[in-house]
Amino acid sequence: MSNKKDGAGSTTRVLRTKVKKKRGLKESSRRWLERHLNDPYVQRSKTDGYRSRAAYKLIEIDDKYRLLKPGQKVIDLGAAPGGWCQVAAARTKSTAQAPHVVGIDYLEMDAVPGAAIVQMDFLDDAAPTRLIEALGGEPDIVLSDMAAPTTGHRRTDHLRTMHLCEVAADFAMSVLKPGGHFLTKTFQGGTENELLDMLKRSFRSVHHVKPPASRDESVELYLLAKDFKGRAPTEE
Numbered sequence: 001m002s003n004k005k006d007g008a009g010s011t012t013r014v015l016r017t018k019v020k021k022k023r024g025l026k027e028s029s030r031r032w033l034e035r036h037l038n039d040p041y042v043q044r045s046k047t048d049g050y051r052s053r054a055a056y057k058l059i060e061i062d063d064k065y066r067l068l069k070p071g072q073k074v075i076d077l078g079a080a081p082g083g084w085c086q087v088a089a090a091r092t093k094s095t096a097q098a099p100h101v102v103g104i105d106y107l108e109m110d111a112v113p114g115a116a117i118v119q120m121d122f123l124d125d126a127a128p129t130r131l132i133e134a135l136g137g138e139p140d141i142v143l144s145d146m147a148a149p150t151t152g153h154r155r156t157d158h159l160r161t162m163h164l165c166e167v168a169a170d171f172a173m174s175v176l177k178p179g180g181h182f183l184t185k186t187f188q189g190g191t192e193n194e195l196l197d198m199l200k201r202s203f204r205s206v207h208h209v210k211p212p213a214s215r216d217e218s219v220e221l222y223l224l225a226k227d228f229k230g231r232a233p234t235e236e
């Protein structure tokens with residue numbers, strides 16, 4: 001995959017210029033930028049043409065659990081800048097003309113070949129309908145890498161991201177095909193156990209995953225719920 005086609009290297013160029021200038025950058029920000037730029041996954045993503053190092057988290061999880069298959073329909077929640085969409089589109093590619101991957105983010109992002117992008121807040125009441133319309137049917141897989149913008153207050157950040165995770169789980173259980181899968185970012189500590197119990201009732205296998213690309217020092221974890229049991233038939 002060429003990074004010239006979709007500008008995967010442009011963010012890094014801007015960051016490198018900032019590090020070089022150093023003046024005006026706080027010490028902690030400068031350290032973060034240096035760590036980011038020296039990160040082997042960041043460097044690999046430039047060579048491989050992925051928009052984000054996050055792409056490798058999905059690649060590693062999918063290589064291990066074999067979720068994505070050609071012809072499947074996928075919804076990617078919190079898609080920008082598009083790394084997961086790139087991986088999902090490549091791994092579900094089939095002869096069908098219609099996009100089989102739909103990503104949503106409130107941030108603007110460049111088009112991803114093989115994926116349709118909906119720019120809106122996933123918490124908007126209209127988002128589920130927009131996503132299903134754009135996909136043209138129910139998904140086989142719902143992915144969520146959504147993270148709330150950080151406030152600096154750890155507990156607040158945790159609660160806000162866990163809320164996104166819970167809304168994503170409700171959405172997945174209301175739209176997935178029987179046998180479908182749900183993968184979501186979550187955080188270590190407390191709340192996710194309630195979510196775990198809810199998912200265990202609806203999926204045949206549920207467990208936490210920490211892919212090697214997720215930094216050891218990060219409290220981030222992924223929750224993988226496989227083989228959706230399906231919804232109870234609605235009463236007439």
Ligand SMILES: C[S@@+](CC[C@H](N)C(=O)[O-])C[C@H]1O[C@@H](n2cnc3c(N)ncnc32)[C@H](O)[C@@H]1O
Nearest residue numbers: 052054078081082083084105106122145146147
């Ligand atoms: C960690 S990034 C996702 C990276 C992406 N998986 C990739 O591979 O490029 C998290 C994204 O979640 C998005 N997000 C957070 N809350 C959201 C919401 N309520 N609706 C839509 N997107 C949201 C953020 O804008 C951000 O782009």
